[in-house]
Structures are given as structure tokens and as C-alpha cells.
Amino acid sequence: MKRDIELFSTWKLDEALELLEDGNSHVIAGGTDIIPGIHINSNRFRDFNKLVDISRIKELKRISEEKDKIIIGAATTFSEIESDEILQRHLPLLVKAVSKIGSRQIRNRATIGGNFINNAPCADSVPPLLVYNAGIKINSIHHERMINLEDFLISPYRTSLTNEEIVTEIVIHKPRESLNDVFYKLGRRRGVAISRITLAILFEIKNNKFTDFKIASGAVTPIGKRFYEIENYADGKKIDRDLLIDISIRCGKAVLESTGLRWSSEYKLPVLQRLIYSLLEDNCLRR
């Protein structure tokens, strides 16, 4: 479909923010959601005639380590995340998750900010960012704000981002290095697969009890979601087969409650519960 769209490209954040001030523009970074979206005339990408390209803005592509936190520029590509040593050391769960996204070509362009701003149910970076309690920094020409990612994500394909704003940074408090992590992605094939189930789990075991158990899912829930009740339930409990089964079934119930029955539930729900059990058995029981 023909549509005249102006594309502005800049090296400066200030300029990008200025360009966005009129509220009729849309940010583009990797373009891996927007371009196919425009191509199929998706109603999510119809209400703008100006694109502001932020993929060349250096400060949005910086990965830095501070005393107690890690900062990732929102326009950092998945390939850059995959190969970054700071992230490999401190946020291994994120690295594992992004390395399974799409294909090499997609990872070379797609950015982490774009992934959660698009807020598809299957956004693979979201579950790990949620269990890491990621915060994000948002800028506009007039203000700057910090918000938890969890609060930022509203509903499928909707966030609290306004047309004048750019997500500039992802801020994560350094997790303890003693944390164990598990990431799992189920797609319909191994290469270039859209996730059908994603799971991100963080935990520590002390005296054969869970401490700091965190679990988030993607694709099975309308948007990426943490299961706080289950986390609270697991923490402090003695780890045995029964507990792991219990956690798995509780997760199944929580997902059923959050999504209701769907055409895919007959397959996905039992598989989800068995998967969680299998991952926990593999990672917790045999230590």
C-alpha cells in the first residue's frame, strides 16, 4: 500500500526528541516490527507520517556497568547484547533469551527497546527483564522519567509511552552472581521461530530451600508476566519433587486464570506445566 512517510535520521538524541515533539511521529530503530507492520497495513502503524530513526544515536547504544547497576541503551541490538561481556557476566539470562530471537539478520537490526515497546506477547526479552526487575528511563524534550518495565507494559501492543517520548535506557540492579538462571523457548521450529512459550526463572538455593525464586512467562500470557504469588509460595520451601510439581501446577492455574481458554490451551497448558517441572527438576533437584 502506498503511503508517503518521511524518514528523519539523526545522530543526536536532542534532535530526535525535538522531531518527536509534534506527536505525529513514530520512532524507528531496527524496524523489524514497523516495516513488516506497514507492509501489511497494520492498524498499529497507520497514524503517523514521519519516522524518526534513532539507530545511529551512540548514547542509545551504550552498555555500561556502574557500581551496583547495569545500563543498556535502548537501541542496542540483540547481536550487540549477545556478544557483550558485561552482560554475559551479569545478565546471562538476558543473553540466553536474546540469542534465540529470530535469525542472525533480525538480531543484527532488532533492538531491545523495540522489543518491549512493541510489547507483543511473544517478545523474548521481556520475561528475563521482568525477573531482573528492570527499570527503564524515558525522555522527551520536556522531561525525563523512570518507570519499572512491569508498569510500563500495559496490555498486548500497548505501553505507557507517549508519542513525544523515547525509551533511552534499561537499568538493572546487578543480580547476585550466585543466582541460578533458566531460560526456555518453545517455538514451532528451531530457526526463525516465533515463541509459543517462553519461561525465565531465577533462583538461589540455600539449605535445600528456595530463596529469591522468580519466574516470568511470555507468549502463554497476553503479555510477559511475573508470577508473584507462586514466587512467594516457593520461597523458603524445602525443595523436593512434590514442591516442584506443586509450583508447575500453580503456574498452569495462574496462566489459565490470566488468559482463559484459548484454541491452543489444550496443547499449551499441559506442556507449560510439564516444562516448568522438567526445567526445575533438571536445575534444582540434582544439585
Add this chain to the structure above:
Amino acid sequence: MSGDFNIVGRSVVRQDAYAKVTGQAKFADDYKFPGMLFGVMVRTDVSHALIHSIDYSGLLDYPEVTVCDINDIRGSRKVGVVTADQPVFCYEKIVTPGDVICMLVGADESQLKLLTAKVKTELEELPLITDPEKALDPDATFIHPDKKSNLIVHYPLRKGDVEKGFHESKHVIEQKYTTPLIEHAYLEPEAVTAVPIEGRGGVRIIGSIQNPHTTRRIVAEVLNFPLTKVRVVQAELGGAFGGKDDLMNIISARAAIAAIKTRRPVKVRYTREESVVESYKRHPYIMKYKVGFNDDGIIKAMKIDILADGGAYASMSPFVTWRTVVQATGPYEIENVHTDVRAVYTNNPYTGAMRGFGSPQPIFAQESLMDEIAEIIGVSPYEIRKINGVKPGSITASGHKLRDHDVNLLSVLERAERETNFTERHKECSRSANTKFQTSQKFRGSGFILKKDEMLDNRDIIKKGIGLAVSLRGCSLGAEGIDAAAAYLSVQKDGSAYLISGLAENGQGLRTTFSIIAAEVLGISPEHIYYLEQDTGIIADSGPTVASRSTIMGGSAVKNAAEIIKKRFEEMLLTYWNIKSKDQLLFKNNRVYEQSRSISFSELCSLAYSKGLNMSAIGWFKGPSVHWDEEKGQGAAYFTYVYGCQVAEVSANLLTGEIFVDRIVAVHDPGKIINLMGAKGQVFGGVTQGAGYALWEGITTYNGNIRENNFDQILIPTSKDIGEIESIFLEGEDIYGAWGAKSLGEPTLELTAAAIANAVKNATGLRYFNLPLNPEEILLSRKLSPNDLSRGSTN
């Protein structure tokens, strides 16, 4: 001669490889002409309706736009390879969502796309037929009222007396198998440009065309032109797999109509979505098999009832299902056979030719069935095939005695068994199959929230399995039609040569294969041969490039042409060197040797040129006659056959239902291999495509509308999705083909799904009857899909 080749049998890099890899190759959409216009299709949003009127008044404000519809057709309004039932522009009815009522032509393609909404139609919707099993009901609406039936074709085959055979059998089993609708998924969507030929009239067509001569015939029919006034040139083809035939002919005709009407070049190019919605697919089959056998394993009788969904148009259904009726029993000698194959019209996307052509479906059924028989009488899958498989002199279901070639079925089977240690590993895997999984499958769907004892132990999740499948395949068209091919070879005075055949490069590597054949005969390097652009104006109609017939048919014609020229050279040298016999002449390494003397090939050509020798020749090969009795389904259906056996090794994930193909060993007898690299390429591609058929692919429809209209939802395997593929060739001898070179393209694909399905049974202990064996099928024994056309990522 055999065993003493210069190039034949070696690995030769394809002539077009470099240009394609570096992006220099010129595909159909790369052609641009001054003053070129675009054509954009107008479709409706219904699947079955009468057309009362089409209103173009919304276009009155756009004088720059030309409309082409039924009123612009001077020749045939409907076309088709066998039955002319497909309108170039619909005017009476809409019978499937891909249908086109008119085409808007103008300079601005994007504007035309927006303007399609301005064409209004008055339609009267009709009841839909989307279930092929209801197409022949007495109260079913006729899709094509003039046919007075929804039956496209019915092929019976009768051999012996099946009732007597069942009576003599200790065991009789019946099974039903189904296979899905499949999109070819060629990388390049449809594209074509029609250019009016100035001065002399006529039209030149350049496009992504599989069979230029067929396109020429259809375009000429529609324009009411003599064949000679339509010249069809093939651009580099970005994939076909059988899919760039009927629809490309029709699109070419539409472009030609517009080019004649506007006197300007007109290009039509499809988006992926348009390509998927309008192009034909591989037939879904519903197959009922009943088989009788005794404890010795010998099959006494087989009764087969197959229903193919032809979709809205007949297209290739009559030929596709004919191959099915010939090969439905598989490569087994069975005394009593009773087969009925029918194809019916529905409002679904129409189905036609796709790599395999009526064989992957019955092979899945019959090879699953063979494993079941083996299990019942307690022998290995290998053994049961050895007992019943065809041997030299065996008589096929259609009463054809197999001779004049190496009947290598048991040889490929034995080689595959040896190579994979099949029988032993099959036993081992079936012993360790997870009985808990099999039991738990009985309670499938009992609840969404699991009970405590329904978790799987990690040790029980991955199960290994091995399975095999065998086939015999008739080469080329058989009794489908006239089977002959031409080649033109023209040697130049510097020793280089032009070559072209009437069969077309479809990406299979034909140009390289044919160049090797010509080069081998003349003792020169294939690089000295320049393969000409495919153009109906310069080479004779050689039938379509289908049915794995290029090498056997075109290759024979090329060899014939090269031999004619070689003979002329030899005769000239007899005089020139004053020798008596040609026997000592050796054409090798770009030279011709005679005992101690020799002459370079280029000097020879220069000499020949100066003597006025005719260094050009048209080679011809006509297939031996075959015949078919329509009523009984008996006859020598094909003039020769090829054989194959594939072994699949899989890992089944009993938790997620995922199947991973660890390894495929493909043992084929394609006759003599011409280009080893090309042959291996066929195996890698065919096996991967076959694995896609087994595990992922399948187009689903909702009221005739396709759900999966782009590659985010049409899942074909990526390189990560399949393990090692090993190709082994047993080169059987044959009196036909260049040095006995026959067919390989389709055999490589047709076996894979069946072999994988048998491996999955071996791994899981459960037999599955409906392709694809996707995770839902493995865990729930059924497919899940949304109850509408919604596209969500939460699939």
C-alpha cells in the same frame, strides 16, 4: 563407454551459481522497459458467488487507469491444461478467494492498489463446499454448473480379484490417512512483463515461468493469436517446485491482454500474500487402505480408495491423480488390487502440480501400512519390504512387467539397511519406547490442569526412533501425454558452443547438466558451452519441465545433438588425416587424438568452418510408447522407473511433542549421475522439503480463505531444523537416458515424510495417520487452529 568419462559423474559447480550468489542474476521483476505500466488484480471477499454485475463508475475520475476484464478477451475466456474451467477474468462466478474479476492497469502501481476498492461488484453468495467428502453429495452445489458434477476425475484400477484375496488372507486391516494442503513456497513470487512487439504485431513475454511453451500456448489461445506471435522468454527463475505453471500462464495472459490494449509494456508482480492466495497448491488427500496378508508376510490383496481435493479448478488434478493410481500400492507386487482415485471440485484454493505430483501422499499411507503389517506378523520393516518388493520381472499393479533396466528396489533397501544398521536399531528403539507416554495419550484432553502423576520424568522425555520408506517412481510423463524433447547445439569456429533445450531451467541445474552431457560427447570442458536464454522463438516445444523428466528426456536430446555433430567431425577427420576408421579417434581434454597425432578442438572447429561443415544440430528424443486402459487401469504406464529408500532417524520430545530429524540417509538409483554436485543438491533440497511435509507444513483454510498467507506462518524448515543428510547413489543401468541417466528430483522428496512417520512410531510407540506430525498431533493426535482467520502471535 561406462566408467570412462571425462566429466560425467563428477561435481561441477552450477553455471548460474556465481551470478545468483552475488545478486547479479536477472529475475523477472528486474526487467524494466520504457513506458512500462503495471497491472494490479481486483478480487472479491467471497469464496463462492454468482457475479451479477461489476461497476467501474468509481474509476471515472481516473482516466489514466485502464481496466482489463472479460470483455478484452478475443480468444478463450477459460483455460486449463486438461479441462478449460479457469477463467482468465471471472465473469460468471467466484469459486475461490483467489479469483480475479479484473485488472487495473496504469503507471502508478501503488495508486492502482488503492483503486481496487473502487471497483464494486454485485454478487449473490452461494453455499460453500469446503469438505471434499461432501463434494459429491447429491445436494451439493455444482462449483462449475456446466460440468453437472463436482467430480474432476475418477481413475479405477482393477487387477485380479480383491475379495478373493481378502478371503485368502489371515489378517485384514483397514486404515485411513490424510495429508494437508501444501504451498510450494518458492522464494520468488510471480512476476511477468508483456511487451508488445512493435511493427509486426504479437507480444513478447518475459517472466518467472516454469514452462515457456505452455505459457505461449495459453497466451496465444486467450489472445487468439497464432503460436508464433507469442514469444515467451524465461527470466532467471527464483524457484518453482512445479508451482510456476497454470497461474503463471494466466497472469502472463492478463499482462499480454493489457499490453495489446494499451500498446505499452505491462508488468504484473505479486506480493507474497497475493501469491499464496491465488497460486495452486499440493493436493490434500484422504486415503483409505484395506490390506489382506498372511503370516508369511505376503500381501494377498489391497483395496484403496483415495479422494483428492482439487479445489476450485481442475488444473493438473487429472494428471496428479493418475500418477497416484499407478503408484498407490507402492513398489510391491500384489496379486489382487482394487484402486479408486477421485479428484473433486471444492471452493478451496485449487491444487495442481507440486514436486512429487501425486506420490508423497500415497507413499505416506502405504509405507505406514507396510510397517503395521510388519508389526502384526512380527518381522522387521526391512523384511516385509524384501518379501513384497518388486524384483526384475515383477508385475506392477497396473500389469506392467519391469524389465530393460536394473530393478534396484531391493538393492537400495539393502544398502540403506547396511548403512544404518537399521533392523537392529529399530528393535532397540521399539524396546525402549515409553509405555507411560502411550498410556497417558489415552487420556488426552481430559483436563488443562495436570494431576500430580502426570508430570514426565526427565529421563523419559527424549526418545529415539528410526524408520524407512521405499518407492518406485515412473520416469517422465508416462501415459499422461506426448513425451519428446529437443535440443539445439551449435558449435562455433573457435570451439565454443551454444546449447539450448526445449526444457527449461527451473533451478534444478538443468543448464549445467545439459552442458556436461554435450561437453562429454565432444570431449571439451563444459565452460566452453554457452547455454542460451530460454526462448520459445528459438527452440522446439519439448513439453513441460515437470515429472523429473529433464535429465532423461532433455539429456537424451542433448546427447543426440552432440553425437550428430561429433559424427560430422569424425567424417571430416577421416579425409583430413586420411585414415580409414573412426575407432581410433578420441575426443578428450579439448582435443581430438588419433594414435600419435592430435588437434585441438578449437583448431578442429576452425578447420571445419573453413570447409563449410555444418556444426549445428537439433537433437531429438522421443520416449518409447506407453499405454493405459482407462477402464481397468492397466498398462505399461511409464517406460522406465527409478527406485529409492530413505531412512530417517529422529528424536521425539514426548513433553513438547517436537520431532527433530537427526539424520536422513537417502539411497537412490537415479540411473547414471551426470553432475554429482547437482544430484546431491537434489537430495538435500528434496529431503528438507519432505521433512517440512512430515513435520511442519500445511495450509489451513477457513471458508476457503487461507490463514497462513506469509512466511511468518507458513513454516518451512530452516537449516537449523534438520540434522545430517547423507546421499548414496546406486547407479543402475538402463537402455534409456543419456548413458542411463534418469530421474532424481521428485524421488528425493516423496519418501521423506513416510520415513519420518515410521521413525516417529518407532520412537513413541504410537502411529500417526495425519500429516504434518506437528506437536499437537504428537500429543493430542489432532490439529488445533483458531476458529477464524485471526493472525496472532500467541499461536
